[in-house]
Amino acid sequence: MNPQEEALLDYCERHSTAEHEWLQMCVRKTHLKHLNPRMLSGHVQGRLLSLFSGLMKPNLVLDIGTFTGYSAMCLAEGLAPQGKVITLEEDVELERSIREHIAASPFADQIEPVFEDALLWLGNHAQLQPDIIYLDADKSRYPQYLPLLLSMMRPNSMLIADNTLWSGKVLDAGTTHKDTDTQAIDQFNKMLAAQEQLEVFLLPLRDGLSIARKKN
Numbered sequence: 001m002n003p004q005e006e007a008l009l010d011y012c013e014r015h016s017t018a019e020h021e022w023l024q025m026c027v028r029k030t031h032l033k034h035l036n037p038r039m040l041s042g043h044v045q046g047r048l049l050s051l052f053s054g055l056m057k058p059n060l061v062l063d064i065g066t067f068t069g070y071s072a073m074c075l076a077e078g079l080a081p082q083g084k085v086i087t088l089e090e091d092v093e094l095e096r097s098i099r100e101h102i103a104a105s106p107f108a109d110q111i112e113p114v115f116e117d118a119l120l121w122l123g124n125h126a127q128l129q130p131d132i133i134y135l136d137a138d139k140s141r142y143p144q145y146l147p148l149l150l151s152m153m154r155p156n157s158m159l160i161a162d163n164t165l166w167s168g169k170v171l172d173a174g175t176t177h178k179d180t181d182t183q184a185i186d187q188f189n190k191m192l193a194a195q196e197q198l199e200v201f202l203l204p205l206r207d208g209l210s211i212a213r214k215k216n
């Protein structure tokens with residue numbers, strides 16, 4: 001981010017609902033203990049996830065790519081009374097932090113962490129009908145996730161995918177940026193936009209957030 005983008009994001013944070021204390025603690029501990037704390041969805045994006053969840057009152061949320069639990073906790077904020085978030089993470093070294101952060105939130109009984117390869121796990125649980133799916137895991141396999149996730153979606157369910165602008169590299173996916181991740185994200189964006197069953201909006205927030213709703 002250039003200085004003006006950083007200043008604008010800071011302004012957005014100061015003029016959005018404050019981060020809950022358990023989320024602030026998750027951010028602090030992630031910075032202290034883990035590499036790449038920038039992977040956290042963060043304050044502004046977290047408030048948007050919470051807002052979607054509050055509007056949808058989901059019974060089931062799939063959070064794909066837990067990292068240290070930030071997005072799972074934001075998405076849990078709007079759950080229906082008996083609702084739950086299943087959050088998928090393949091890196092077992094994150095387990096202790098994830099469990100600690102979730103336990104410190106009000107959603108300890110509503111967030112179920114699963115430590116497995118998400119694509120494999122989803123393939124074995126294709127009968128699930130999530131109301132919200134947040135895709136934020138291995139970018140190179142976004143195109144492989146899509147058919148599986150589409151088959152799980154019901155009318156009005158939402159798919160939210162992070163990093164779909166990939167630092168702007170998608171603009172040059174056909175020329176300078178031929179790396180696997182850029183190619184996969186560009187392919188995913190094209191596949192998503194071509195789905196007639198979906199209403200799709202690529203929001204240029206931070207690294208790009210694709211938001212799709214299954215039509216009735």
Ligand SMILES: C[S@@+](CC[C@H](N)C(=O)[O-])C[C@H]1O[C@@H](n2cnc3c(N)ncnc32)[C@H](O)[C@@H]1O
Pocket residue numbers: 039040041042064065066067068069070071072088089090091116117118119136137138
């Ligand atoms: C960008 S971080 C997720 C950030 C998190 N959603 C948040 O808001 O804080 C991506 C995470 O996906 C995990 N991941 C990558 N590939 C995965 C896979 N195939 N299955 C499950 N988790 C995966 C990584 O280990 C990493 O923790």
